[in-house]
Amino acid sequence: MNTFIKFQFKSVLIFGIVLLTSLAGCKRDLEELTPPDYPTDPNVFIDGFSANLIYAAFGGSNPKAFQVDKEVTYNNSAASMRFEVPAVNDPVGAYAGGSFFTTVGRNLSGYTALTFWAKASQSANIDIVGIGNDLGANKYQASVSGLAVNTNWKKYYIPIPDPSKFAAERGMFFYSEGAESGNGYTFWIDEVKFEELGTIAHAQPAILLGQKDTINSFAGITTQIGGLSSVFNLPNGVNQTVDLVASYFEFFSSNEEIATVNSTGVVSVIGGPGTAVITAKMGGKEAKGSLTIITGEPFQTAPVPTNNPNDVISLFSEAFPNVPVDYYNGYWAPFQTTLSEDFTVGGDNILSYTNFNFVGVQFSDPIIDATTMTHLRLDLFFPNDIAPGTQFKVKLVDFGANGVYDGGDDTNHTITFSSPTINTQNWISLDIPLANFTGLASRAHLGQLIFEGTNVSNFYADNIYFRR
Amino acid sequence: MKKILINNSLKINIAVLFVILMSFGCKKNETQELDDRSWKLVWSDEFEGDSLSQPDSTKWTYDIGNGQGGWGNQELQSYTNSPENVSLDGAGNLLITAIRNGDNITSARIKTKGLYSQKYGRIEARLKTPYGPGIWPAFWMLGDNIDEVSWPQCGEIDIMELRGQAPNIVAATLHGPGYSGGNPITKSFALPNDRFDAKFHLFAAEWDEDKIDFFVDDFLFQRIEKKSVTNPWVFDQSFYMILNVAVGGNYVGFPTSGTPFPQTMIVDYVRTYQKAD
Numbered sequence: 001m002n003t004f005i006k007f008q009f010k011s012v013l014i015f016g017i018v019l020l021t022s023l024a025g026c027k028r029d030l031e032e033l034t035p036p037d038y039p040t041d042p043n044v045f046i047d048g049f050s051a052n053l054i055y056a057a058f059g060g061s062n063p064k065a066f067q068v069d070k071e072v073t074y075n076n077s078a079a080s081m082r083f084e085v086p087a088v089n090d091p092v093g094a095y096a097g098g099s100f101f102t103t104v105g106r107n108l109s110g111y112t113a114l115t116f117w118a119k120a121s122q123s124a125n126i127d128i129v130g131i132g133n134d135l136g137a138n139k140y141q142a143s144v145s146g147l148a149v150n151t152n153w154k155k156y157y158i159p160i161p162d163p164s165k166f167a168a169e170r171g172m173f174f175y176s177e178g179a180e181s182g183n184g185y186t187f188w189i190d191e192v193k194f195e196e197l198g199t200i201a202h203a204q205p206a207i208l209l210g211q212k213d214t215i216n217s218f219a220g221i222t223t224q225i226g227g228l229s230s231v232f233n234l235p236n237g238v239n240q241t242v243d244l245v246a247s248y249f250e251f252f253s254s255n256e257e258i259a260t261v262n263s264t265g266v267v268s269v270i271g272g273p274g275t276a277v278i279t280a281k282m283g284g285k286e287a288k289g290s291l292t293i294i295t296g297e298p299f300q301t302a303p304v305p306t307n308n309p310n311d312v313i314s315l316f317s318e319a320f321p322n323v324p325v326d327y328y329n330g331y332w333a334p335f336q337t338t339l340s341e342d343f344t345v346g347g348d349n350i351l352s353y354t355n356f357n358f359v360g361v362q363f364s365d366p367i368i369d370a371t372t373m374t375h376l377r378l379d380l381f382f383p384n385d386i387a388p389g390t391q392f393k394v395k396l397v398d399f400g401a402n403g404v405y406d407g408g409d410d411t412n413h414t415i416t417f418s419s420p421t422i423n424t425q426n427w428i429s430l431d432i433p434l435a436n437f438t439g440l441a442s443r444a445h446l447g448q449l450i451f452e453g454t455n456v457s458n459f460y461a462d463n464i465y466f467r468r
Numbered sequence: 469m470k471k472i473l474i475n476n477s478l479k480i481n482i483a484v485l486f487v488i489l490m491s492f493g494c495k496k497n498e499t500q501e502l503d504d505r506s507w508k509l510v511w512s513d514e515f516e517g518d519s520l521s522q523p524d525s526t527k528w529t530y531d532i533g534n535g536q537g538g539w540g541n542q543e544l545q546s547y548t549n550s551p552e553n554v555s556l557d558g559a560g561n562l563l564i565t566a567i568r569n570g571d572n573i574t575s576a577r578i579k580t581k582g583l584y585s586q587k588y589g590r591i592e593a594r595l596k597t598p599y600g601p602g603i604w605p606a607f608w609m610l611g612d613n614i615d616e617v618s619w620p621q622c623g624e625i626d627i628m629e630l631r632g633q634a635p636n637i638v639a640a641t642l643h644g645p646g647y648s649g650g651n652p653i654t655k656s657f658a659l660p661n662d663r664f665d666a667k668f669h670l671f672a673a674e675w676d677e678d679k680i681d682f683f684v685d686d687f688l689f690q691r692i693e694k695k696s697v698t699n700p701w702v703f704d705q706s707f708y709m710i711l712n713v714a715v716g717g718n719y720v721g722f723p724t725s726g727t728p729f730p731q732t733m734i735v736d737y738v739r740t741y742q743k744a745d
Contacts, residue, residue, distance in 0.1 A: 198661035199636050202599075235663075237600040237633045238726035 037168075038107035044100060044114070044172045044192040047078035052102040056135055058176060062086050062093030074117040074153050074190035081192070085124075085177050087184035097176035100192075101134045105168035111194035114158040114173060120149040120187035126177045131158055132245075134170035141171065141245050149187055157240065159200050159232040161248050162283040199235035205282035206230065207249065207265075208289040215291065217259075217269045218299030220345035225251065225265035225291060230282060249280040249287065259293045269295055301348045302379035302427045302462040313368055314465035315361065315449065318348055326362040329353070336360075351461040358452040361464070367403055368446040373466035376432045376449075381460040382424050390455040392417045394432065397448035398440045405447060413439030414452070427462075434466070500688055505674070507590050507741035514737045519558030520551045523578060530554075531577040531712075540619075543604075544716035544723070545575040554578060561734050566603060566713045568729040577712030585612045585706035590741040591627060592672035592683075593711070598731035599665040602723030603632030604714040605733045607671055609707035620648035623702035625680065628671035631720045632727070635663040638671070640682035640690045646699030650718070653697065655682070655690040668736055676743075677704060711735060 043050040048068065057063040062084070069082035085096045114131050130143025142161050160166055173192055179185075209227035217223070228244045246265035253261050258276035261267045267278055272295030280287040305312075305319045314320035316328065328351055329340040338359040341352045353359055376396065393416045400409025415436055422428065434443060449464070513527050530549045531539075538544065545566060547553070554576035557563050566575040593607045606629040611622030624643035631637070641654035672683040680703065682690040694701045713733050716722045723729075 196661070198666070199663055201635075201663050201666045233599060233635075233728065235636070237603070237635050238724070239728045
């Protein structure tokens with residue numbers, strides 16, 4: 001009997017040692033990586049809601065779009081998730097969308113992808129499916145756009161961009177989808193779970209869509225690094241792009257005396273002249289794409305207006321409260337080429353128009369009654385040399401008695417400026433008497449301000465207002 | 469009686485222990501009992517040389533162009549000897565790269581034909597595969613007498629080929645008269661939860677007068693014995709080696725818009741051995 005106990009003890013000891021050894025030898029063991037505070041449950045929806053899972057529809061979507069389906073399921077399992085996408089103008093909601101999240105975070109750092117099976121009542125591209133949306137901070141949201149589904153069940157993968165970020169994740173799965181060509185349809189998703197897949201490989205993170213961009217900038221300007229994604233090669237050899245948020249990345253500036261970049265990817269240009277290159281890494285891996293910032297002399301902001309706010313109707317200024325403006329660039333198709341690259345210098349917002357031919361600013365809701373005003377005031381800055389023949393035109397449009405665009409009662413007038421009024425590298429303050437807009441039948445229903453140019457490729461504008 | 473009891477309990481504990489060990493799923497727990505064999509290196513290329521230089525011309529020559537019928541397989545690529553398709557990387561590797569430029573696909577196929585061939589022995593290559601639908605890398609051999617007796621009478625030994633849409637599966641195959649084209653003697657090997665393009669793997673054939681064995685990372689996954697092949701055995705002569713990356717064709721299907729290009733097969737070395745006495 002004695003011997004028996006001894007032997008048993010010995011074998012338990014051996015068992016323990018081998019167990020420890022085998023644990024240490026395995027790659028990426030869940031218990032090893034993180035404290036066991038959060039459950040590591042990989043299942044989201046197999047044949048029903050997994051532990052602590054909640055569904056909430058996104059605002060404006062059809063709140064009943066999601067239902068548990070016991071008829072159409074993958075591989076004759078007990079239940080699947082059914083999503084009914086409403087048609088355009090369906091009164092139940094404009095789209096189908098929502099998030100499946102848990103009340104308690106899960107430690108998913110031992111997995112590499114969310115996988116699921118899906119099929120649809122017709123071929124369709126689901127606008128967005130993703131992970132990391134907890135209807136809160138969505139700190140580690142990652143999503144796939146335009147997921148192609150058809151009438152056959154097929155397995156899909158959303159790679160977890162950096163599993164170490166998923167140590168306490170609540171956002172299990174989310175989706176958003178609108179009608180296809182105006183029509184509603186239905187899609188099903190089943191067997192939603194996290195997996196540790198060694199068959200997903202070749203992560204290639206990118207910022208700025210992988211482009212090497214260069215901008216000329218000034219101290220005081222802030223700009224957001226966008227175009228954040230990572231490509232993964234799926235088990236079928238096909239690349240999948242996953243759109244990411246900034247918190248997956250670590251950002252770097254090559255010259256912190258010229259520009260700094262914070263953890264959310266906001267670049268602040270702080271000095272010059274000089275050059276700084278902004279780069280990023282995800283999970284220690286260098287991202288494709290960079291932003292080279294070349295700074296010149298510090299940017300001069302426009303002079304701050306000193307008018308009494310009671311004597312002003314302001315369209316765009318930090319000095320006065322602004323009236324509602326529909327847009328500062330109407331992108332009027334098909335002839336407009338002008339793009340907007342507005343920026344902020346030291347808290348002062350600047351309108352920046354590039355590739356300029358003409359651009360419309362509209363304020364139709366409500367229209368402006370400027371009958372008590374005497375002048376149109378605006379500050380302009382032309383950064384490039386003024387070519388011979390350069391013209392800059394300011395056009396005001398009055399919408400007439402009907403108060404809306406067109407209808408046969410609109411009137412307008414254009415005033416043209418040229419050199420030397422128009423000159424380079426200076427803020428030019430135009431103070432145009434409204435009486436000079438002689439073509440206007442009235443200025444009680446002003447709705448649009450339009451800029452047109454000849455030989456002007458780009459300009460900045462600030463402090464646009466009517467005054468008396 | 470006492471003693472037996474003790475032994476039984478120990479056995480049970482060991483059995484439990486093994487079950488637990490298996491359930492942890494560490495890779496490569498599987499072991500094989502293989503014949504003892506002693507090999508002597510007879511030929512190798514370690515692919516040492518400057519970046520962008522061509523592989524050793526005393527060891528390798530090229531197949532160039534589109535081949536007849538896409539090299540008999542309706543393959544899409546045109547083979548070149550341009551450094552962008554085939555060159556050394558300066559770090560001891562050979563790179564064979566398939567490039568798509570619009571509808572034009574180029575790649576490379578190199579062979580030891582006329583320079584080196586071998587009968588029997590061990591033939592191995594350590595390499596990392598390319599990937600993507602329609603990508604078809606291979607390390608293989610053809611009988612030296614192909615120009616006299618033609619294919620498949622010359623025999624073909626495919627040590628490694630892979631379909632890029634399944635980057636975790638390789639196949640080893642014999643083609644001969646009566647078992648060629650779509651009807652060869654073939655077997656696949658799948659990496660559990662891993663891929664052949666993620667890191668280097670060693671692909672080998674061990675070949676004698678009775679059989680050909682195929683290995684991945686020294687794991688024997690396919691043994692083809694002469695006595696089990698009812699059709700003529702055409703593997704008692706010298707064979708030369710081939711490395712290539714094909715794109716499209718009967719075996720692999722066509723690349724899709726989702727196939728990433730360029731795609732590179734990275735070869736660390738090719739070595740051949742004969743039995744040491």
